[in-house]
Amino acid sequence: MKYIIDGHFDLLSDVAVRRKNGEHNVIERLYYPSFKKGNVTGVVASLFVDSQYLPYGGLSIAMEQIAALHCEINESPDLLMLCTSAEDFRKAASTNKVGILLSFEGSEPISSCLMLHTFYAAGVRGLGLTWSRRNMAADGCDFTGTLKKGGLTSFGIDLVKEAESLNMIIDLSHLSDEGVDDILSITSCPVIASHSNARAIAHNNRNLKDSHLKEIAKRGGVVGLNGCSIINADPGSTPDRKQMISHLDHMFSVMGEQHVGLGFDFCDIFLKSSSAGDLSKMPEYPFDILSGGHKDIPGFLQDLKNHNYSDERISLLAGENWLQAFEKILKN
Template sequence: MNIQYTIDGHFDMLGDVCQRRRNGEREVIRRCFYPAFAAGHVTGVVASIFVDSCRLPYGALEDAMEQVGALHCEIAESPDILMLCTCAADFEEAARSKKLGVLMSFEGAEPVSSLTLLHSFYAAGVRGLGLAWSRRNQAADGCDFMGGLKKGGLTQFGLDLVREAEKLSMLIDISHLSDEGVEDVLNHTSCPIVATHSNARAIASNNRNLTDAQMAEIARRGGLAGLNGCSIIASETKEGASQEKLIEHLDHMIDVMGEDHVGFGFDFCDQFLTGSSAQDLARMPYVSFDLVGGHGALPEFIGRLADHGYGETRLKKIAGENWLELFRILDTK
C-alpha cells in the first residue's frame, strides 16, 4: 500500500521536549521520538502547546514560549529530519524531503491573554488554537472528563480570540471544549472547524467526544475530526477499551461525517503521564493507556483497518490526505 502522507493531528511532545531541554538534554526529538516516527512512516504531526495545571495561572505564558522556543532549537539542531510547518505546502515538502513536519497548536488558551499575544505566537509559527483543556480558563470552559461540572460557553474574550484566529486562518480546535463552547464557536465563525482528538459520543458517552450533530456540522463546513487512541476517550471503562472499540468509533465517525472529514489525532499518552501533575491526573476517570502502540505501530494499525475492509483510497485520506486538504482550504482563506 502506497500511503504518501501520514499525519497525526495531536501529539503532546513539546512539554516533554521542553522539560528535557531544561535539564540539559539536546536533540531530544531525534533521540526520543524520531525512531518511532520513522518506523511508523509518519510525515507530519500537530504538536500541542499544553500547560500543566501546576504551572497555572502565572507560568502559562513563560511555559508556552519555552515550548515554542524548544521546538525551534530542536529544528536548528536536527534540520536533516525536522521541519517547521505552517501550511499544506510545508507538509508536502517535509514528506518529499523525508523529514518530519511539525505544526504547533495550543491545547488550551491559558498562555494567550490578549489578541496581540495571539499574533506574537502566530509570528513564531503557531497555527492552531485549541480554546480549552478539561478545565476553565479566561476564554472558555473545558469539558471535564467525568462530566461533573457546570459548563459555560465562550467568554467575551474567548469570542474575540476566536474571531481573531479566524482572521489569521488558524485551525480552531474544539476538542476538550464544553458543548456550550462548541455552540458558541459554530455560531460566531464561518471557517472550517477541527476537533483534533475527539471520538464519537454515540460509541462512548464521554463529554470529551462529539455528538452526531457536532460531527455533521464540522463536516458540512469542510472541517475534520481526529480519531483519538486514548483509552479514556474511546471507552467509558478500562475493561471495554480495545482497538476493536477504537475502530467502532472510526466506523461511526465516517458514517456521520464521510471519509473526507476524518483523520488521525491519536493523542498518544503512555510516555507522558508519568510527568503529569497529580491534579491533572485526578481529573481522569482512570489512568489512560494507548490503544495503538505509539507511532511505530501505525503500519500494523493501518493494516488492521485494511483487514476491516477499508480500501487504499480511504486509508490514504484518513492517514494524512484529509489533514492536507484542510490545510489547503485554510491557506486560501
C-alpha cells in the same frame, strides 16, 4: 502510504523540560525513531501547560516549548521541519523530514488578542481554546460530565474571531458542548477537532455529538481519531483496537470519508510528569491503545484494511484529509 499525519501529539512538554536540563537533539534521539518506524510524515505538536504551572506560568511555558522546537529543528534540519501550511507538510514528506505544526491545547498563555499575533509570528497556527478545565476564554469539558459548564467568555469570542482573521486552525477538542456551539455560531470557517471521538460510541464528555460531527464535516473540517483508552470506551468497558474502529465506522457514516483523520493523543510517555490532581479527575487511569505509539501505526492501518477499508479511505484517513483541511484554512 504517502502521508501519515498525527493531528495531536504532546511532544513539546517533554522536549522543553529536557532541553532546560541540558539535553540536545531530543526529538532526533527519542522520538524520530518511532516516527520513522511508523512512516509518520507530520505531527501537530500541542502547546500544553500542565495545571501545576497555572495560573501564572502559562506564557513562559508556552514560549519555552516554542523555543525548544525551533532549537530542535536547527539541530536536526535534515530530519525535522516547521510547517505553517499544507504545502509545507508535502515538502517535508518529499524530503524525508517530519513536518511539525504548532497548536495551542488551551489558551492559558494568551492574555490578549494582540498577543496572538506574537505567537503567530513564532509559527503557531492552531488554537484550541481549552484543555478539560475552565480558563479566561471558555469552559473545557470535564471528564465525568458532572460540572456546570458555560461556553465562551467575551474574551474567548474575541480570541476566536482574531484567530479566524489570521486564518488559524480553530480546534474544538476539549471544549464544553456549549463552547462548541458558541464557536460554530460566531465563525464561518472550517474547524477541526484534533483528537476527539464519537459520543454515540463512548459517552465520555470529551467526545462529540453527532450534530457537531455533521457540522464540522459540512464546513470542510476534520475530526482526528483519539487512541487514548478513556476516550474510546465507557468506564468498565474494554478499550482496544476494535473499539477504535467502531468509532471510525460511526464517524465515517456520519461525516463521510473526507472528514476523518488521525489524532492519536499518545500519552503513556507523558503521564509520569502530569499533575496528580489532573489525573485524579479522570474516570480511570488512561493508557495508549496502540501501546507502541507511532511505530504501531502501520499495524493499525493493516487492521483497517482487514476490516475492509479501501486503500483510498485509509489514505484519506492517514493524512490526505488533514492536508485538505489545512489547504482550506491556512493561508500564509
